[in-house]
Amino acid sequence: MTQTTVEILKNYVGGKWVEAKATKTEKVYNPATGEVIAHVPVSTLEDTDYAVQVAAEAFLTWKEVPVPKRARILFKYQQLLVDNHEELARLITLENGKNFTEAYGEVQRGIENVEFAAGAPSLMMGEQLPSIATELESGVYRYPIGVIGGITPFNFPMMVPCWMFPMAIATGNTFVMKPSERTPLLANRLAALLEEAGLPNGVFNIVHGAHDVVNGLLDHKQVAAISFVGSQPVAEYVYKRGTDNLKRVQALAGAKNHAIVLNDANLDNATTQIMNAAFGSAGERCMAASVVAVEDSIADEFIALLTQKANQIEIGNGLDEGVFLGPVIRDQHKERTLNYIEAGENEGAKLVRDGRQDEAAKREGYFVGPTIFDNVTSEMKIWQEEIFAPVLSISRVKDLSEAIKLSNESRFANGACIFTKDGGSVRQFRESIHAGMLGVNIGVPAPMAFFPFSGWKDSFYGDLHANGKDGLQFYTRKKVITTKWV
Numbered sequence: 001m002t003q004t005t006v007e008i009l010k011n012y013v014g015g016k017w018v019e020a021k022a023t024k025t026e027k028v029y030n031p032a033t034g035e036v037i038a039h040v041p042v043s044t045l046e047d048t049d050y051a052v053q054v055a056a057e058a059f060l061t062w063k064e065v066p067v068p069k070r071a072r073i074l075f076k077y078q079q080l081l082v083d084n085h086e087e088l089a090r091l092i093t094l095e096n097g098k099n100f101t102e103a104y105g106e107v108q109r110g111i112e113n114v115e116f117a118a119g120a121p122s123l124m125m126g127e128q129l130p131s132i133a134t135e136l137e138s139g140v141y142r143y144p145i146g147v148i149g150g151i152t153p154f155n156f157p158m159m160v161p162c163w164m165f166p167m168a169i170a171t172g173n174t175f176v177m178k179p180s181e182r183t184p185l186l187a188n189r190l191a192a193l194l195e196e197a198g199l200p201n202g203v204f205n206i207v208h209g210a211h212d213v214v215n216g217l218l219d220h221k222q223v224a225a226i227s228f229v230g231s232q233p234v235a236e237y238v239y240k241r242g243t244d245n246l247k248r249v250q251a252l253a254g255a256k257n258h259a260i261v262l263n264d265a266n267l268d269n270a271t272t273q274i275m276n277a278a279f280g281s282a283g284e285r286c287m288a289a290s291v292v293a294v295e296d297s298i299a300d301e302f303i304a305l306l307t308q309k310a311n312q313i314e315i316g317n318g319l320d321e322g323v324f325l326g327p328v329i330r331d332q333h334k335e336r337t338l339n340y341i342e343a344g345e346n347e348g349a350k351l352v353r354d355g356r357q358d359e360a361a362k363r364e365g366y367f368v369g370p371t372i373f374d375n376v377t378s379e380m381k382i383w384q385e386e387i388f389a390p391v392l393s394i395s396r397v398k399d400l401s402e403a404i405k406l407s408n409e410s411r412f413a414n415g416a417c418i419f420t421k422d423g424g425s426v427r428q429f430r431e432s433i434h435a436g437m438l439g440v441n442i443g444v445p446a447p448m449a450f451f452p453f454s455g456w457k458d459s460f461y462g463d464l465h466a467n468g469k470d471g472l473q474f475y476t477r478k479k480v481i482t483t484k485w486v
């Protein structure tokens with residue numbers, strides 16, 4: 001297809017679809033076929049500045065809209081998302097590659113964020129103390145902070161934006177979003193549905209593009225706060241530049257999640273959960289299981305069962321019935337994954353299952369089959385770095401203490417899981433592991449909307465996490481009033 005037959009996406013500013021001033025565009029691919037499905041403008045600083053100014057103007061009136069009225073728009077939006085659930089999921093599979101069931105689940109996760117944000121009237125309530133001294137009282141009120149910049153990754157085109165804008169706008173802020181340039185289509189649908197729900201112009205805006213837009217948001221004086229989700233180096237950069245410009249920043253970063261399997265675990269459950277957590281969404285989840293520490297005494301049995309399950313995985317276009325494993329996002333990402341597999345072999349890990357040999361890995365589209373390494377050590381690149389693909393590393397350990405010590409060597413600390421039936425082991429794990437989101441006998445312990453998404457170490461920069469009461473606090477500021485009735 002040529003550029004003329006494929007849509008060039010527009011930005012969404014002030015309730016209008018506007019052409020970016022950008023002279024450059026990037027191709028958006030269907031990763032399952034390699035076909036170009038759209039072109040996304042690489043918007044300029046000027047485009048960004050325009051959107052921020054529009055959002056700043058809209059803030060003046062939006063912040064005055066009574067909170068229940070704002071919430072009512074979110075109720076309407078929630079219904080529209082429910083009505084369009086299947087179409088939204090198809091769009092996610094088309095641009096991201098994850099299978100339709102996973103995409104459907106992602107839409108559900110996004111809807112839950114909207115439902116949580118629609119509780120703004122209760123969530124925003126302050127607190128009072130009627131007597132702080134004789135005839136003196138105090139109370140605290142919550143207010144929005146202004147224009148929020150949201151920068152999102154490719155791997156959850158719906159859920160991650162929904163971690164941000166529903167709560168931001170419900171609490172009275174206005175929003176400028178820069179979606180991933182690799183998955184920009186869903187964002188435009190989210191905007192169109194917000195318009196249908198009756199959101200006033202300028203409250204939610206989209207500027208498509210890459211680092212120029214990000215820098216434009218980070219440097220803009222009228223942007224009060226930045227919510228970022230993406231890879232570690234970019235998260236660190238965004239956090240430093242944003243805070244240097246005296247903004248509030250929450251930057252959710254990369255991960256390398258560890259699972260621990262003890263010898264009393266239900267191995268059928270452990271292998272199913274870990275198979276899903278490692279190879280689901282093609283390993284492109286910030287909560288993907290990427291390292292397993294398994295007790296020596298059951299390691300052979302665990303690996304045999306896991307490999308048997310991995311062999312049954314159907315690989316292909318996520319829209320096709322029965323497909324579990326879709327493509328990774330781009331050709332370059334596939335290339336990078338193959339380099340990691342080669343590095344693992346060169347560093348002496350034992351390749352138990354080689355996803356390069358799957359028939360699908362030789363087809364059009366960016367497929368890599370499930371790949372499993374045994375005898376991986378913490379000196380190896382495949383243990384240390386986030387691969388973000390269906391590649392799982394297994395280390396053998398003598399007991400739980402060694403497993404925890406090993407896991408805690410990682411610079412990342414998003415999620416961690418334990419598989420055991422023993423309460424004491426669960427307690428030891430909970431108290432000693434360095435990670436913010438823990439799972440017991442489940443593989444992807446991603447918190448729901450009303451809990452914070454709470455990575456540690458190099459998996460998160462900032463104070464207040466996304467979602468839950470953290471999200472509410474991040475998007476609001478307080479006034480404390482002290483009154484003497486005379």
Ligand code: NAD
Pocket residue numbers: 151152153154155156160178179180181209210211212214215229230231232234235252253254255285286386388414453455459
């Ligand atoms: P990415 O860092 O490449 O991109 C994220 C965003 O940053 C995109 O909008 C992109 O345009 C922008 N960006 C990229 N490079 C930039 C630069 N040099 N300067 C300024 N902006 C830049 O991430 P990705 O590949 O889209 O997403 C995958 C990553 O996101 C993984 O590392 C994953 O672990 C992480 N992630 C983390 C969480 C979490 O909750 N911690 C959730 C989802 C994804």
